[in-house]
Amino acid sequence: MTSKPLTLLNLPISIANQVLEKLGPVEILTCRKVCRNLRTAIDKLGTHFNKISIELWSNSVLLDFDGIKITHSARFNGGSYVLFNGRRKTIEGVNYMEVAFKDLKILLKHTSKLYILKRGRYRGNIVNFLVDVLKENAHIHVETLTLDNFSVDDVLLILPLFESRTFEEITLRETFALDQFERITHLDQWKNAKRFNFWISPFDCPPIEYFFHFEDFTINIYNISMQSVIKVRDDLLQRCTFQKCIFFVLNLNLDPVELARVFQPDYAGGDEFKLDYSNGKSKFEINFGDCSFRDGIWKFEIKKC
Structure with a gap:
């Protein structure tokens, strides 16, 4: 039998x-x-993958999940190929973006951290292609999202694809126009996130209140005004949710001594300072001085004790 x-x-x-x-x-x-x-x-x-990264190149897409890298690339004579662990597999009659993004859609179900980077000059339709594929999975659940070198229009397409109720942290890298930034603040993902980071290139500071709902935020800016510092003291530091904020300031338009006196009126020290401040509800440590990792940048940090 x-x-x-x-x-x-x-x-x-x-x-x-x-x-x-x-x-x-x-x-x-x-x-x-x-x-x-x-x-x-x-x-x-x-x-489960701790972190998934995707890099968008001119004719390829690199997926990296916990250090495991898969590259999907276009072939000159049509079709695509996949490169993994030194081995190359040809796929006839299939667009490399379609294969890469469908794999990404699967992987996104098993991670809480996503990093998307636009490398150099890339095809104009690749973001729309990515968005169309991700839309097939409504409300993607991740806690942390980093968008590197994207325009505001790209951010406005990508951010709404993610479930706002599970969103914890947004990181944006590179500069975009200040007059467009306000559009992002209307998204539920922005409103519900607890942490925000803006890295690399400084930008003109939008209304400081945009950031006051975050527990923790770090931004690179060209200037910070005395009015903004006073709002930080009188509004942000009164909020029970606040934990820490850092401003990296390129062209300081304030006298550091006057900045210190916002929190300690009798301050008579130098341009760099470390203060203990209390508003009657909470205690804070305030640090101001040269940035340790880049010359010509001032670091202004406030954290709840």
Whole structure:
């Protein structure tokens, strides 16, 4: 009597899960594409990645999940190819962006941190292509999102794709026009996030109140006004949710001594200072001085004790 060939799908679920648990991320992506039953089994089992990064190049997309890198690239004569661990696989008749972003859509179910970087000169439609694919999964759940070298228009397309109720932190890198920044502040993702970071290039500071709902924020700015510092003291530091803020200031238009006197009226020290401040509700440590990692930048930091 001929026995039925034993396959993974014929194994008891407990044994099949043990097999699936030993697969690497690339093998998991491959198995999901075999059939509906395997896709369901893998999704129920779950695979967590600490951080997923995606880099958008002119003719390729790099996916990096916990240090494991897969590059999807266009071929000169059509189709695409995948490069992983030194091995190259050709895929005929398929757009490299479509393959990469569909893999990303799967991976996003299993991570809380996402970093997206636009590298150099890239095809103008790649952001729209990414958005269209991600829209197929309504309300993507991540806690931390970094968008590097994107315009405000790109940010406004990408941010709303993520579930605002689970959003914890937004990081934006590179400069965009101040008069466009206000558009981002109307998004639920901005309103619900607890932390915000703006890195690399300084920008003209928008109304300081935009940042007051964050528990923790870091921004690079050209200037900070005395009026803004007073609002920080009288509004931000009164909020029970506030924990820390850092301003990296390129062209300080304030006398540092006058800045210190906002928090300690009898201050008579130098341009760099460390103060203990209390508003009757909470205590704070205030530091001001040269930035340690870049000349010509002032660092103004306030943190709740």
